[in-house]
Amino acid sequence: MSQNEQTYLDLAAKIINEGHYKDDRTGTGTYSIFGTQMHFDLQEGFPLLTTKKVFFKLIKSELLWFLRGDNNIRFLLQNNNHIWDEWPFKTWVESDEYDGPDMTDFGLRAESDPEFKALYLEQKAIFVDRILNDDDFMEKFGYVGDVYGKLWRSWASVLPDGQTTDQVGNLLDQIKNNPNSRRMILSAWNAETTPQAPLPSCHVLSQYYVSDGKLSAQLYQRSGDFFLGVPFNIASYSLLIHMLAAQTGLEVGEFVHTIGDTHIYKNHVDQINEQLSRPMHPLPKLWLNPEVKSIFDYTMDDIKVLDYESEPAIKAVVAV
Ligand SMILES: Nc1nc(=O)c2c([nH]1)NC[C@@H]1CN(c3ccc(C(=O)N[C@@H](CCC(=O)O)C(=O)O)cc3)CN21
Numbered sequence: 001m002s003q004n005e006q007t008y009l010d011l012a013a014k015i016i017n018e019g020h021y022k023d024d025r026t027g028t029g030t031y032s033i034f035g036t037q038m039h040f041d042l043q044e045g046f047p048l049l050t051t052k053k054v055f056f057k058l059i060k061s062e063l064l065w066f067l068r069g070d071n072n073i074r075f076l077l078q079n080n081n082h083i084w085d086e087w088p089f090k091t092w093v094e095s096d097e098y099d100g101p102d103m104t105d106f107g108l109r110a111e112s113d114p115e116f117k118a119l120y121l122e123q124k125a126i127f128v129d130r131i132l133n134d135d136d137f138m139e140k141f142g143y144v145g146d147v148y149g150k151l152w153r154s155w156a157s158v159l160p161d162g163q164t165t166d167q168v169g170n171l172l173d174q175i176k177n178n179p180n181s182r183r184m185i186l187s188a189w190n191a192e193t194t195p196q197a198p199l200p201s202c203h204v205l206s207q208y209y210v211s212d213g214k215l216s217a218q219l220y221q222r223s224g225d226f227f228l229g230v231p232f233n234i235a236s237y238s239l240l241i242h243m244l245a246a247q248t249g250l251e252v253g254e255f256v257h258t259i260g261d262t263h264i265y266k267n268h269v270d271q272i273n274e275q276l277s278r279p280m281h282p283l284p285k286l287w288l289n290p291e292v293k294s295i296f297d298y299t300m301d302d303i304k305v306l307d308y309e310s311e312p313a314i315k316a317v318v319a320v
């Protein structure tokens with residue numbers, strides 16, 4: 001049995017049993033608890049859930065995208081990663097340039113109307129193709145705004161000389177040279193610009209901590225989609241801790257995951273119950289290519305989970 005996975009399952013059961021019913025921005029409806037915390041011991045194994053299959057490739061390419069300082073979805077699409085498509089797509093279909101069939105509330109409508117779903121998938125395929133192959137279109141509609149990648153690597157200065165700050169570079173420097181610091185912070189929330197993004201950052205702030213030769217991190221996530229997003233967030237930050245530790249000569253410690261609005265969407269309840277009824281498998285291990293000498297040089301092939309055995313994937317619709 002894995003304590004790390006049990007921690008996730010216990011909180012899932014608590015949200016189902018004790019969550020308050022709450023309407024939400026997407027019109028879906030959620031069961032929600034405010035202010036939760038999970039601790040994952042990275043020495044126990046890599047916390048990729050085994051009670052459903054979690055697609056680690058998608059987690060890798062998303063983290064590499066953040067670390068590139070990229071905030072245009074073209075890179076994700078080139079890696080066959082479609083987890084961000086809906087939000088830039090929404091910007092396009094709401095713009096003056098869009099002249100296809102009406103896509104109002106496409107997320108909810110595609111779920112209940114198969115005829116509309118076919119139309120929507122057609123428009124989405126056109127969108128994806130244009131982001132990949134049309135540079136002007138990609139420049140206009142591919143960006144996700146002032147969120148993770150952009151803020152991590154090139155936080156725009158308020159100073160007149162227009163310099164930018166590389167938070168990840170500074171963080172590595174602090175972990176190496178001043179590991180007792182209590183100021184090792186990575187922020188993905190710019191109060192001025194982030195609220196205007198198509199989807200303002202959810203994992204808002206993380207802090208890093210070194211003790212006994214081990215690197216730990218705590219994340220504050222303002223909003224957590226417990227069935228779809230949170231398993232990705234757990235694996236993504238755990239991977240980031242492994243990468244930072246590998247580049248600074250440390251072992252891995254803990255990932256502490258603190259979430260504000262911790263919710264299960266109404267249309268994910270059956271899926272969570274199915275997951276809760278399944279057996280666990282031992283956690284996989286993470287392998288990072290030891291030849292890679294900079295956190296910014298990892299490629300997809302330099303990162304692997306070993307011995308990942310899981311129950312089958314469980315499909316669910318993402319709330320837009
Ligand atoms: N409602 C919502 N939940 C999220 O978790 C979320 C957002 N929106 N918006 C931005 C990002 C995108 N993220 C996502 C989006 C979709 C999946 C998802 O559908 N995962 C499927 C596999 C998808 C696939 O194979 O392409 C899964 O089973 O994990 C996961 C994370 C996390 N974030």
Ligand SMILES: O=c1ccn([C@H]2C[C@H](O)[C@@H](COP(=O)(O)O)O2)c(=O)[nH]1
Nearest residue numbers: 025200202203223224225229230233
């Ligand atoms: O990394 C992520 C990104 C997003 N989410 C979820 C949390 C919410 O369900 C939605 C965002 O909607 P808001 O109304 O902006 O809170 O996306 C996540 O869990 N993890």
